[in-house]
Amino acid sequence: QKEVEQDPGPLSVPEGAIVSLNCTYSNSAFQYFMWYRQYSRKGPELLMYTYSSGNKEDGRFTAQVDKSSKYISLFIRDSQPSDSATYLCAMSRTNTGFQKLVFGTGTRLLVSP
Amino acid sequence: GAVVSQHPSRVICKSGTSVKIECRSLDFQATTMFWYRQFPKQSLMLMATSNEGSKATYEQGVEKDKFLINHASLTLSTLTVTSAHPEDSSFYICSAGDRGVGYEQYFGPGTRLTVT
Numbered sequence: 001q002k003e004v005e006q007d008p009g010p011l012s013v014p015e016g017a018i019v020s021l022n023c024t025y026s027n028s029a030f031q032y033f034m035w036y037r038q039y040s041r042k043g044p045e046l047l048m049y050t051y052s053s054g055n056k057e058d059g060r061f062t063a064q065v066d067k068s069s070k071y072i073s074l075f076i077r078d079s080q081p082s083d084s085a086t087y088l089c090a091m092s093r094t095n096t097g098f099q100k101l102v103f104g105t106g107t108r109l110l111v112s113p
Numbered sequence: 114g115a116v117v118s119q120h121p122s123r124v125i126c127k128s129g130t131s132v133k134i135e136c137r138s139l140d141f142q143a144t145t146m147f148w149y150r151q152f153p154k155q156s157l158m159l160m161a162t163s164n165e166g167s168k169a170t171y172e173q174g175v176e177k178d179k180f181l182i183n184h185a186s187l188t189l190s191t192l193t194v195t196s197a198h199p200e201d202s203s204f205y206i207c208s209a210g211d212r213g214v215g216y217e218q219y220f221g222p223g224t225r226l227t228v229t
Contacts, residue, residue, distance in 0.1 A: 002156075004156070008154055041122075041204075041222075041223065041225065042222050043117070043119075043206050043208075043220035043221050043222045044157070044206070046217065088157070098145045098147075098162070098218065099218075100162070101157075101159065101218070103156040103157045103158075104156060105155055105156045106156070
């Protein structure tokens with residue numbers, strides 16, 4: 001079993017839709033949770049960083065963590081064609097020093113105009 | 114924001130040859146750099162962690178004699194794939210961070226290696 005599971009998609013939505021992206025994980029030691037956006041043939045870009053359970057909002061993006069269910073989500077409101085990319089979840093056990101990140105496979109999102 | 118570059122962005126080499134990939138932090142000093150490999154439709158897999166001036170720490174299953182990592186300065190780390198084979202064809206991505214300003218990792222744009 002992979003430590004982090006993520007549906008690869010693709011997920012196709014019309015412009016303006018609310019998008020929900022999700023990851024599940026098996027290791028309860030994970031404490032820090034991140035979402036990265038990766039455009040084709042580019043490196044990942046950090047979107048959201050959260051600690052433990054709860055919600056965090058940044059503009060059109062909301063990250064949600066439910067540690068009891070080992071489930072994290074990223075919501076994108078008013079989705080735009082420019083949001084079309086692959087979204088990777090990542091997590092780590094500690095924030096002491098540089099974190100060894102464990103990534104999901106990524107979900108490819110397509111937002112059509 | 115912090116910028117990390119990689120060179121080359123794409124390289125094709127023949128089986129048996131060696132290829133060097135550079136990772137540079139352009140506007141900050143990177144005390145630690147990470148090297149990842151990403152196969153199509155798969156996760157980024159951490160290969161090794163390198164700290165400036167010391168030997169790299171390799172993840173289990175990664176051959177240190179095949180993937181040579183050098184982090185000789187605070188702005189440059191290199192990954193050399195020695196005696197490359199077609200199964201080494203992949204997308205190699207580095208990330209860099211500066212512990213002096215927090216522990217976020219900034220990713221480079223990646224290098225696509227194709228071994229023929």
